Amino acid sequence: MTLTARFLRLQRGGRTLLDGIDLALAPGELLCLLGPNGAGKSSLIRCLDGIWKPGGGTVEVDGHPLSRLPREALARAIAYVPQQGGETLGLSVAEMVTLGRAAHRHRESAAERRAIVRSVLARFSLEPFALRPFDALSGGERQRVLIARAVAQDARYMLLDEPTSALDLRHQIDALRQVRELVDASGIGALMAIHDLGAAARFADRIALMSEGRLVAVGDWRAVLTPDRLREVFGVAAHVGEVEGIPYILPAEVR
Amino acid sequence: MKVGRQAWLIGGTALLLIVLALFTTMQGVTRIGMGEVLRALVAPSSRGGLGEQDIAILTGLRLPRTLLAIIAGAALASAGVAMQGITRNPLVSPYTLGISPAASFGASIAILTLGDHGAVLVGAAFLSALLCAAIVLGLATLRGISGTVLVLAGVGLSYLFGALTATLQFVATEQQLAVIIHWAFGSVNGASWNAVLVAGSVLLATFPLLWGQAWALNAFAAGGDEVAASLGFRVMRVRVMVTLASVLMTAAIVSFAGVIGFVGLIAPHVGRLLIGGDHRLLLPFSALAGALLLLLADLAGRTLFAPVTVPVGIVVAYLGVPLFLHLLLGRRRRTA
Numbered sequence: 001m002t003l004t005a006r007f008l009r010l011q012r013g014g015r016t017l018l019d020g021i022d023l024a025l026a027p028g029e030l031l032c033l034l035g036p037n038g039a040g041k042s043s044l045i046r047c048l049d050g051i052w053k054p055g056g057g058t059v060e061v062d063g064h065p066l067s068r069l070p071r072e073a074l075a076r077a078i079a080y081v082p083q084q085g086g087e088t089l090g091l092s093v094a095e096m097v098t099l100g101r102a103a104h105r106h107r108e109s110a111a112e113r114r115a116i117v118r119s120v121l122a123r124f125s126l127e128p129f130a131l132r133p134f135d136a137l138s139g140g141e142r143q144r145v146l147i148a149r150a151v152a153q154d155a156r157y158m159l160l161d162e163p164t165s166a167l168d169l170r171h172q173i174d175a176l177r178q179v180r181e182l183v184d185a186s187g188i189g190a191l192m193a194i195h196d197l198g199a200a201a202r203f204a205d206r207i208a209l210m211s212e213g214r215l216v217a218v219g220d221w222r223a224v225l226t227p228d229r230l231r232e233v234f235g236v237a238a239h240v241g242e243v244e245g246i247p248y249i250l251p252a253e254v255r
Numbered sequence: 256m257k258v259g260r261q262a263w264l265i266g267g268t269a270l271l272l273i274v275l276a277l278f279t280t281m282q283g284v285t286r287i288g289m290g291e292v293l294r295a296l297v298a299p300s301s302r303g304g305l306g307e308q309d310i311a312i313l314t315g316l317r318l319p320r321t322l323l324a325i326i327a328g329a330a331l332a333s334a335g336v337a338m339q340g341i342t343r344n345p346l347v348s349p350y351t352l353g354i355s356p357a358a359s360f361g362a363s364i365a366i367l368t369l370g371d372h373g374a375v376l377v378g379a380a381f382l383s384a385l386l387c388a389a390i391v392l393g394l395a396t397l398r399g400i401s402g403t404v405l406v407l408a409g410v411g412l413s414y415l416f417g418a419l420t421a422t423l424q425f426v427a428t429e430q431q432l433a434v435i436i437h438w439a440f441g442s443v444n445g446a447s448w449n450a451v452l453v454a455g456s457v458l459l460a461t462f463p464l465l466w467g468q469a470w471a472l473n474a475f476a477a478g479g480d481e482v483a484a485s486l487g488f489r490v491m492r493v494r495v496m497v498t499l500a501s502v503l504m505t506a507a508i509v510s511f512a513g514v515i516g517f518v519g520l521i522a523p524h525v526g527r528l529l530i531g532g533d534h535r536l537l538l539p540f541s542a543l544a545g546a547l548l549l550l551l552a553d554l555a556g557r558t559l560f561a562p563v564t565v566p567v568g569i570v571v572a573y574l575g576v577p578l579f580l581h582l583l584l585g586r587r588r589r590t591a
Contacts, residue, residue: 086479091476095531
């Protein structure tokens with residue numbers, strides 16, 4: 001029972017974006033996807049969610065090839081938290097979260113749907129915002145809504161594309177803690193692309209490091225984020241260590 | 256409670272539309288009382304105590320005119336809501352896709368080559384609009400359909416068809432020119448039952464199609480193609496279906512009423528402001544609002560400067576542009 005990519009290849013516009021990716025995401029784990037800009041993190045997430053069709057290789061969710069799953073069934077298995085951006089044409093917070101039920105809408109009554117949405121709103125302390133336009137919220141609140149929508153989707157796997165990139169320090173930690181608690185409490189498998197190496201090391205069960213469309217290393221952060229590898233992949237010399245059990249990656253100088 | 260408020264809004268707007276529709280059928284050079292209009296509508300055989308001439312004015316001129324204005328407003332507004340939703344762009348309207356200018360060009364060419372015959376004109380406008388839609392869709396498909404490409408292709412074609420029409424006007428005789436220009440303004444003047452029947456049928460056939468995609472439109476509005484796909488919608492299928500339905504609606508209206516801009520742009524904004532962004536409510540409400548706006552504009556156009564009738568396409572701009580700017584400024588203030 002995993003979300004599995006096997007020898008995934010992707011080319012777009014003459015460029016190789018993914019080059020033979022093998023990766024498995026298990027339920028109950030938080031896997032952080034790291035790598036420089038353009039390494040292929042977003043591409044991998046889009047392929048894993050069936051938004052982009054890979055040029056080679058397969059993606060399977062719990063043994064079913066994505067290519068043979070109807071779009072709605074796929075949405076019930078995998079939820080996607082996009083990067084923030086763009087207006088939402090006046091949709092309210094409640095309407096945004098309700099969209100998480102889109103793939104379930106033919107299987108539940110409107111009353112059941114309202115009850116689920118209400119409980120998700122409560123779980124993320126979004127009740128006071130329910131009727132507010134999504135566009136009028138702050139970045140941190142918007143991120144909470146997007147995660148809440150994915151939770152309403154009730155999927156076994158969740159893919160998050162840089163959920164912290166638009167947030168200040170405090171809200172970054174809030175968002176990461178929410179994902180961590182979600183994984184621990186409901187046993188979903190979460191794959192999160194993120195730029196903050198230290199935060200990834202702190203919150204993730206495993207780290208997957210990408211560079212130029214390939215997976216460089218996968219595993220415990222201490223094994224993956226070595227100074228040598230950071231120099232090789234990011235071109236930065238860095239000190240790696242822990243203070244009071246909290247990992248840090250301190251970039252020293254550009255090589 | 257919010258649901259109650261929304262139900263009141265829709266019901267109230269519908270009621271207002273009905274009252275205004277009855278009122279417009281009374282107005283004109285010959286005044287006919289509301290009681291008489293109602294009686295003639297409810298029991299046609301009694302004729303509401305009206306004479307032959309009044310009945311002829313009522314059924315031959317005013318009823319089809321009122322109905323066409325309602326149908327045109329509702330259709331253009333629905334198409335606008337759908338196109339804005341699917342492109343996730345609040346500045347899009349059927350006009351932006353180039354469909355209205357294309358239809359206008361088709362009509363102009365018909366006037367020039369075949370003369371001003373109703374059926375020919377309509378057919379040419381319809382074909383030209385569909386051709387434009389096919390080109391826009393084709394281009395957008397080639398470049399990997401995205402909202403931006405769709406809009407850019409539409410803007411480009413708008414200019415092209417505008418230039419083509421201008422070129423035709425250059426070579427047209429004075430008589431032909433008068434017809435082309437009148438048509439380009441957009442008017443429900445001289446609406447026929449035939450027009451009401453055809454445009455009405457198109458609206459009745461396509462609106463449920465769009466409404467059936469309300470969830471998908473919400474998903475597109477929430478985050479574009481990728482988010483819609485991840486939420487379980489078949490993006491390409493929805494996009495083609497919604498676009499075709501909107502194009503068909505627009506082409507039908509432009510064919511019979513000429514180029515009426517702005518309703519398709521502003522009605523969705525009014526709708527969002529009053530009832531919110533959920534397309535399940537936004538589509539029907541904007542359709543009602545668009546019908547109301549167009550009916551009001553036509554009433555103003557033919558009564559304010561009577562006996563001169565100002566085409567509804569012009570009045571709509573006078574009414575709509577200040578409203579639109581007001582909405583834009585308000586939006587800016589809220590997001591700032």
